[in-house]
Amino acid sequence: MSTASLPLPAPAAPRRARGRPPKTADERDDGNRRQALLRAAARLFRQQGFAATSTRDIAAAAGMRSGSPFYHFDSKEALLAAVMQEGMQSALRRQTAAMAAAASAQPLSARDCLQVLVRNHYEVLLGPDSDFIPVMLYEWRSLSEAQRSEVNHQKADYEAAWVPVLQALHASGELSGDPGLARLMLFGALNWSVQWYDPARQASLDDLTQTTLQLFLKDPVAPKGARTATRRSEVLE
Amino acid sequence: MSTASLPLPAPAAPRRARGRPPKTADERDDGNRRQALLRAAARLFRQQGFAATSTRDIAAAAGMRSGSPFYHFDSKEALLAAVMQEGMQSALRRQTAAMAAAASAQPLSARDCLQVLVRNHYEVLLGPDSDFIPVMLYEWRSLSEAQRSEVNHQKADYEAAWVPVLQALHASGELSGDPGLARLMLFGALNWSVQWYDPARQASLDDLTQTTLQLFLKDPVAPKGARTATRRSEVLE
DNA sequence: CCTACCGATCGGTAGG
DNA sequence: CCTACCGATCGGTAGG
Numbered sequence: 001m002s003t004a005s006l007p008l009p010a011p012a013a014p015r016r017a018r019g020r021p022p023k024t025a026d027e028r029d030d031g032n033r034r035q036a037l038l039r040a041a042a043r044l045f046r047q048q049g050f051a052a053t054s055t056r057d058i059a060a061a062a063g064m065r066s067g068s069p070f071y072h073f074d075s076k077e078a079l080l081a082a083v084m085q086e087g088m089q090s091a092l093r094r095q096t097a098a099m100a101a102a103a104s105a106q107p108l109s110a111r112d113c114l115q116v117l118v119r120n121h122y123e124v125l126l127g128p129d130s131d132f133i134p135v136m137l138y139e140w141r142s143l144s145e146a147q148r149s150e151v152n153h154q155k156a157d158y159e160a161a162w163v164p165v166l167q168a169l170h171a172s173g174e175l176s177g178d179p180g181l182a183r184l185m186l187f188g189a190l191n192w193s194v195q196w197y198d199p200a201r202q203a204s205l206d207d208l209t210q211t212t213l214q215l216f217l218k219d220p221v222a223p224k225g226a227r228t229a230t231r232r233s234e235v236l237e
Numbered sequence: 238m239s240t241a242s243l244p245l246p247a248p249a250a251p252r253r254a255r256g257r258p259p260k261t262a263d264e265r266d267d268g269n270r271r272q273a274l275l276r277a278a279a280r281l282f283r284q285q286g287f288a289a290t291s292t293r294d295i296a297a298a299a300g301m302r303s304g305s306p307f308y309h310f311d312s313k314e315a316l317l318a319a320v321m322q323e324g325m326q327s328a329l330r331r332q333t334a335a336m337a338a339a340a341s342a343q344p345l346s347a348r349d350c351l352q353v354l355v356r357n358h359y360e361v362l363l364g365p366d367s368d369f370i371p372v373m374l375y376e377w378r379s380l381s382e383a384q385r386s387e388v389n390h391q392k393a394d395y396e397a398a399w400v401p402v403l404q405a406l407h408a409s410g411e412l413s414g415d416p417g418l419a420r421l422m423l424f425g426a427l428n429w430s431v432q433w434y435d436p437a438r439q440a441s442l443d444d445l446t447q448t449t450l451q452l453f454l455k456d457p458v459a460p461k462g463a464r465t466a467t468r469r470s471e472v473l474e
Numbered sequence: 475c476c477t478a479c480c481g482a483t484c485g486g487t488a489g490g
Numbered sequence: 491c492c493t494a495c496c497g498a499t500c501g502g503t504a505g506g
Binding site: 049052140182188193219 | 414
């Protein structure tokens with residue numbers, strides 16, 4: 001059933017707020033402060049952990065006074081949940097976009113798919129604005145049971161794109177071992193990178209992606225009758 | 238130089254404490270309470286995180302009053318550092334013993350060595366009394382700079398046993414990619430298991446070990462002139 | 475979103 | 491190792 005026939009209020013065009021104090025009211029100030037809180041919280045939660053970060057720290061980092069975060073969020077815990085949900089939403093959006101973009105350029109093998117997924121995951125973990133997902137990964141415990149389940153759904157959506165790819169690679173012999181366990185270990189290897197990766201010293205995310213695939217994937221089994229000696233790029237090492 | 242000639246006090250035989258209150262004074266009570274604190278702290282730090290655990294929680298779990306932990310440790314932070322150092326000491330001891338035991342039974346290939354190391358690491362992460370190392374892995378941030386360096390030395394000792402093994406496997410073609418990055422990713426895959434492993438539902442640690450090796454290692458390249466078809470245990474999958 | 479504030483909890487200590 | 495306690499900080503709120 002369409003909702004078009006329901007007596008909806010006029011689509012809330014951003015009209016000038018009436019009861020607002022005449023402060024410096026930017027036109028695009030609406031969700032601006034909330035966003036500033038989320039970004040500050042993500043950064044501090046990642047650096048110091050949830051429990052070690054005070055709402056006062058977050059307020060100060062967003063240029064507010066101590067009580068103001070509670071105008072935007074019901075509790076410190078709700079702020080954490082929002083960081084995680086915002087992060088997962090963005091990560092899933094980027095993953096979908098990356099897959100679509102790569103697939104539109106050329107047909108993708110399972111190996112190609114995994115490369116896109118891994119590369120995007122590194123971007124989400126280590127690239128710009130990459131505080132949200134590490135917080136989700138490492139501050140899990142601090143979430144209430146109820147909030148955890150929504151984040152779990154988002155995680156399931158995110159991982160759903162990986163499952164058929166890993167299964168195909170297992171079927172072709174390029175990935176050994178149970179695909180479910182393989183997925184957990186692959187995510188372990190990737191997610192652990194937030195503990196050691198240093199963009200100043202280490203390889204680029206492209207290089208990381210290459211090494212990861214090299215490490216986890218076997219050479220494709222040559223179809224019967226084909227030459228056995230496939231490209232072996234390690235002769236120089 | 239031997240210390241035998243120094244005027245040492247008589248070797249402190251456990252004599253009855255004189256000024257002690259006549260409580261329930263077990264004979265072997267000496268380091269007992271300290272150990273109880275360490276174990277309680279390890280468990281709570283793992284479950285709730287360092288910052289979310291109060292010294293009162295720890296004291297209660299060890300059957301003490303709120304101020305008593307500070308008789309054994311200078312600060313909450315020192316207690317955390319002791320948990321990590323105790324954990325690393327034990328892990329390193331077990332790793333050395335596992336390698337020695339396996340090597341005494343038969344000569345070990347690099348592959349065998351990795352199996353022993355991985356199996357022992359799973360034991361340290363997921364086996365009985367396995368709270369200490371996860372705390373070290375995931376509460377790193379809460380340590381002061383000074384304490385961090387000692388734990389780092391212990392970590393370096395622990396990882397030192399892995400380096401030549403991974404290099405040998407890389408040299409033989411059984412491990413692809415830079416061995417340094419491979420080590421980081423392997424540890425990532427292993428260390429991440431504390432986030433998902435459930436002994437009730439999941440495979441045994443032996444099975445985990447098998448899958449891990451299968452996932453990370455290529456089939457050994459047959460020496461020139463040998464039959465190409467080596468054991469392939471996956472024909473049934 | 476700020477001001478002013480509250481009750482609770484926390485790490486740590488003195489003194490025995 | 492306990493009792494009793496302190497100063498500091500914390501999450502959160504009322505009222506504007």
